[in-house]
Amino acid sequence: MKRTLSSQVPKSIGKEVLVEGWIHKIRKLGGINFLVIRDRSGLVQAIVGGEEAIEKLKDLTTETVVKIIGNVVKEDRAPGGAEIHVTTVEVLSPVKEDLPVEINKKDLNVNLDTLFDWRPITLRAPKQRAIFKVQAEILSAWRDFFKENDFTEINTPKIVEAGAETGGAEMFEIKYFKKKAFLAQSPQLYKEIMAGVFERVFETAYAYRAEPHSTSRHINEYLSLDMEMGFIDSWMDLINIHQELIKFILESLKKNAKAEFELLGATLPEYVKIPVIKLREAQEILEKEYGEKCVGEPDLEPRHEKQICEYSNKKWGTEFIFITHYPSKKRPFYTMDDPESPEETLSFDLLFRGLEVTTGSQRIHRYEDHLEKMRKRGMSTKGFEDYLNVFKYGMPPHGGFCQGLERLTARFLELDNVKEASLFPRDMNRLRP
Amino acid sequence: MKRTLSSQVPKSIGKEVLVEGWIHKIRKLGGINFLVIRDRSGLVQAIVGGEEAIEKLKDLTTETVVKIIGNVVKEDRAPGGAEIHVTTVEVLSPVKEDLPVEINKKDLNVNLDTLFDWRPITLRAPKQRAIFKVQAEILSAWRDFFKENDFTEINTPKIVEAGAETGGAEMFEIKYFKKKAFLAQSPQLYKEIMAGVFERVFETAYAYRAEPHSTSRHINEYLSLDMEMGFIDSWMDLINIHQELIKFILESLKKNAKAEFELLGATLPEYVKIPVIKLREAQEILEKEYGEKCVGEPDLEPRHEKQICEYSNKKWGTEFIFITHYPSKKRPFYTMDDPESPEETLSFDLLFRGLEVTTGSQRIHRYEDHLEKMRKRGMSTKGFEDYLNVFKYGMPPHGGFCQGLERLTARFLELDNVKEASLFPRDMNRLRP
Numbered sequence: 001m002k003r004t005l006s007s008q009v010p011k012s013i014g015k016e017v018l019v020e021g022w023i024h025k026i027r028k029l030g031g032i033n034f035l036v037i038r039d040r041s042g043l044v045q046a047i048v049g050g051e052e053a054i055e056k057l058k059d060l061t062t063e064t065v066v067k068i069i070g071n072v073v074k075e076d077r078a079p080g081g082a083e084i085h086v087t088t089v090e091v092l093s094p095v096k097e098d099l100p101v102e103i104n105k106k107d108l109n110v111n112l113d114t115l116f117d118w119r120p121i122t123l124r125a126p127k128q129r130a131i132f133k134v135q136a137e138i139l140s141a142w143r144d145f146f147k148e149n150d151f152t153e154i155n156t157p158k159i160v161e162a163g164a165e166t167g168g169a170e171m172f173e174i175k176y177f178k179k180k181a182f183l184a185q186s187p188q189l190y191k192e193i194m195a196g197v198f199e200r201v202f203e204t205a206y207a208y209r210a211e212p213h214s215t216s217r218h219i220n221e222y223l224s225l226d227m228e229m230g231f232i233d234s235w236m237d238l239i240n241i242h243q244e245l246i247k248f249i250l251e252s253l254k255k256n257a258k259a260e261f262e263l264l265g266a267t268l269p270e271y272v273k274i275p276v277i278k279l280r281e282a283q284e285i286l287e288k289e290y291g292e293k294c295v296g297e298p299d300l301e302p303r304h305e306k307q308i309c310e311y312s313n314k315k316w317g318t319e320f321i322f323i324t325h326y327p328s329k330k331r332p333f334y335t336m337d338d339p340e341s342p343e344e345t346l347s348f349d350l351l352f353r354g355l356e357v358t359t360g361s362q363r364i365h366r367y368e369d370h371l372e373k374m375r376k377r378g379m380s381t382k383g384f385e386d387y388l389n390v391f392k393y394g395m396p397p398h399g400g401f402c403q404g405l406e407r408l409t410a411r412f413l414e415l416d417n418v419k420e421a422s423l424f425p426r427d428m429n430r431l432r433p
Numbered sequence: 434m435k436r437t438l439s440s441q442v443p444k445s446i447g448k449e450v451l452v453e454g455w456i457h458k459i460r461k462l463g464g465i466n467f468l469v470i471r472d473r474s475g476l477v478q479a480i481v482g483g484e485e486a487i488e489k490l491k492d493l494t495t496e497t498v499v500k501i502i503g504n505v506v507k508e509d510r511a512p513g514g515a516e517i518h519v520t521t522v523e524v525l526s527p528v529k530e531d532l533p534v535e536i537n538k539k540d541l542n543v544n545l546d547t548l549f550d551w552r553p554i555t556l557r558a559p560k561q562r563a564i565f566k567v568q569a570e571i572l573s574a575w576r577d578f579f580k581e582n583d584f585t586e587i588n589t590p591k592i593v594e595a596g597a598e599t600g601g602a603e604m605f606e607i608k609y610f611k612k613k614a615f616l617a618q619s620p621q622l623y624k625e626i627m628a629g630v631f632e633r634v635f636e637t638a639y640a641y642r643a644e645p646h647s648t649s650r651h652i653n654e655y656l657s658l659d660m661e662m663g664f665i666d667s668w669m670d671l672i673n674i675h676q677e678l679i680k681f682i683l684e685s686l687k688k689n690a691k692a693e694f695e696l697l698g699a700t701l702p703e704y705v706k707i708p709v710i711k712l713r714e715a716q717e718i719l720e721k722e723y724g725e726k727c728v729g730e731p732d733l734e735p736r737h738e739k740q741i742c743e744y745s746n747k748k749w750g751t752e753f754i755f756i757t758h759y760p761s762k763k764r765p766f767y768t769m770d771d772p773e774s775p776e777e778t779l780s781f782d783l784l785f786r787g788l789e790v791t792t793g794s795q796r797i798h799r800y801e802d803h804l805e806k807m808r809k810r811g812m813s814t815k816g817f818e819d820y821l822n823v824f825k826y827g828m829p830p831h832g833g834f835c836q837g838l839e840r841l842t843a844r845f846l847e848l849d850n851v852k853e854a855s856l857f858p859r860d861m862n863r864l865r866p
Contacts, residue, residue: 020664022827040632063827096800096825120626120823129630136586153569155656157857158639161865175606177645177861190857193553197562199473206591212610223588231436231453367529386866390553392529394455394496424590424623428610432594433819
């Protein structure tokens with residue numbers, strides 16, 4: 001007999017089905033046992049009445065893996081409008097110890113440490129599963145969008161000799177045979193090299209930051225969604241394709257993750273063209289509207305990011321906002337300065353619901369321009385030879401951006417802590433499970 | 434004026450176009466310059482005749498990035514049947530040093546060290562690009578197949594406290610703040626945990642092996658394609674879905690990568706149902722057909738893998754073959770032994786064109802069965818607590834397999850060395866670029 005998924009049971013009224021899954025709930029009432037069985041597709045109610053079957057269930061607890069056979073009966077009070085009247089029960093896999101966390105309540109109501117310490121169990125709770133269903137959907141949509149736009153997927157090394165950004169600072173050190181190596185903090189150098197090969201490339205892979213602090217906005221191992229695009233006419237090409245990307249992701253989520261957003265009580269935004277304003281303009285708004293004396297500061301504070309998103313929502317009807325033209329001294333050396341205002345760069349962040357979810361820019365593409373900028377910054381080229389080398393051999397005008405998948409997921413689902421959007425988060429104090 | 438891709442130029446005969454790309458070839462003949470321009474879509478021929486334009490080209494070398502404008506003219510002798518008569522040339526990015534490798538010949542004709550030392554340049558050669566176009570297609574098809582089969586994509590940590598397979602041996606060590614950690618050699622533990630959450634999961638991410646040898650079959654950082662599937666009836670469910678996967682990948686390559694296979698002179702196999710034989714049977718064939726005295730050995734030697742694939746091709750018309758039932762002592766402890774023959778396991782490898790490209794098995798899913806097997810092997814449970822823990826809380830019968838993307842690509846394209854299928858390979862002696 002072939003397995004029927006729980007979501008398909010209501011389509012089999014009057015028929016016998018075989019269902020496999022976990023006992024999500026069990027309730028004994030008189031001589032009858034009410035079970036709720038959970039499988040990958042959802043939940044289904046099952047009624048066990050026979051003596052033999054009840055005997056088998058006697059000592060079983062939730063999370064026991066069972067195979068049941070029974071007849072599907074219309075029952076308006078059951079989820080999906082049907083339930084199974086069980087004839088046989090078989091235990092596929094028992095539970096050996098008391099569950100550390102009850103996962104069949106509406107909410108888990110545990111603190112973050114418990115949530116992560118018992119990840120193999122807490123992830124089975126419907127709301128936790130929903131978070132990672134949405135995450136898988138965002139990731140899939142992200143890749144599909146770039147494939148449809150003629151980008152080539154690349155896989156670049158995470159074991160590197162030095163960092164493109166900082167040359168070793170805030171990077172995890174590895175013993176690589178007899179040498180010292182580091183975990184890549186970004187695929188920056190490699191995606192630029194590959195823009196010289198395929199013009200348009202993307203990569204979805206882990207990046208590592210050895211930042212020794214534990215905040216609700218950071219994790220030390222995160223999935224970096226990276227794109228790089230050659231032959232741009234200006235940095236606005238990057239903003240434009242990013243607008244299209246957000247639209248595409250929103251449409252995919254609407255189509256494929258509506259149930260998860262509902263379960264989690266999160267609002268899926270409608271696409272509205274995202275406003276693009278300079279950092280300076282944002283600061284003027286913050287001063288005028290919120291009394292924040294921040295004009296001329298090199299970056300926005302976390303509370304400013306919240307305020308400007310709130311403002312964007314009020315004024316333009318979207319919780320997204322592009323902030324552009326960050327000062328040159330606050331952006332990595334490879335960022336192109338604005339020829340019309342050399343203290344500023346052709347760079348941008350995308351903020352969403354109060355948090356930066358994207359960083360991007362046009363890059364310098366001529367070798368001499370790199371040397372000149374490094375000279376002006378008083379930077380040595382030492383340690384950056386590999387990075388600089390490729391610019392000797394014809395690199396097109398290019399730029400790109402990156403997003404953190406966990407941050408993006410957390411903002412879409414309005415989670416308090418970015419770690420909640422990581423299956424097995426890594427931070428200063430957490431290395432397992 | 435909007436950019437036209439080189440592949441679209443033949444559709445614009447009689448019109449003016451703007452093309453951007455690299456000078457792939459340049460040849461001066463009398464007062465005329467013949468250029469071949471390369472962009473992401475291919476190559477196009479361009480003729481420069483005007484004095485001013487020729488002056489601009491005077492000192493230019495191949496790989497210079499240019500923007501040209503000109504009229505498209507029918508020309509049967511040009512690739513695509515059209516060429517551009519250039520009116521203006523603009524240099525977007527010059528070449529500053531002599532190219533270390535000529536990349537515009539049919540073949541590169543360089544040794545592997547040169548190939549990898551100059552990766553930013555050698556990857557631009559059409560045949561090198563084709564390898565990674567095929568690789569991107571395999572990766573995309575691999576994910577699409579599992580998504581269509583109701584698998585959920587997961588992202589599991591690569592920074593781990595201990596190894597699921599060996600508990601630390603042959604793993605790269607990381608300084609993780611004040612602790613010692615390792616780079617994951619496989620997502621084994623995590624994908625099993627996640628089969629307990631979503632039943633069907635897949636992951637495409639790097640895995641790391643600190644094997645201190647340099648062969649044509651190994652790299653130390655490789656992209657591991659992992660799947661795990663709950664509620665299997667038997668290990669044959671895994672073989673069956675793997676058959677479908679291979680069929681799906683072959684169809685995708687036929688549809689989307691035909692040109693690349695042709696350019697590389699590689700044969701794309703037709704799908705034929707892949708034979709499934711036990712190791713013991715394979716050894717008997719090797720003895721009978723090739724005079725190899727190997728019956729009873731715990732594994733196949735590299736030359737045996739070549740011979741058995743050759744045999745499969747002759748006998749069954751496919752260069753793929755599943756070898757099953759490897760001896761228990763040669764497989765990891767979590768592999769399920771065959772209840773009918775406990776010295777053997779419910780495990781399999783897929784061989785393709787002489788090389789193992791997949792390893793898989795049904796896993797043990799009951800806690801006591803794990804303890805019993807570890808006891809029988811004389812293994813301590815120390816270091817495996819996290820792995821074992823999840824089996825206390827109801828794990829379904831499950832199994833899975835993994836493939837190395839680079840190996841798979843190398844066998845499809847009949848490359849001599851698996852490193853040729855890695856953009857920036859890492860081995861004992863190579864940590865850059």
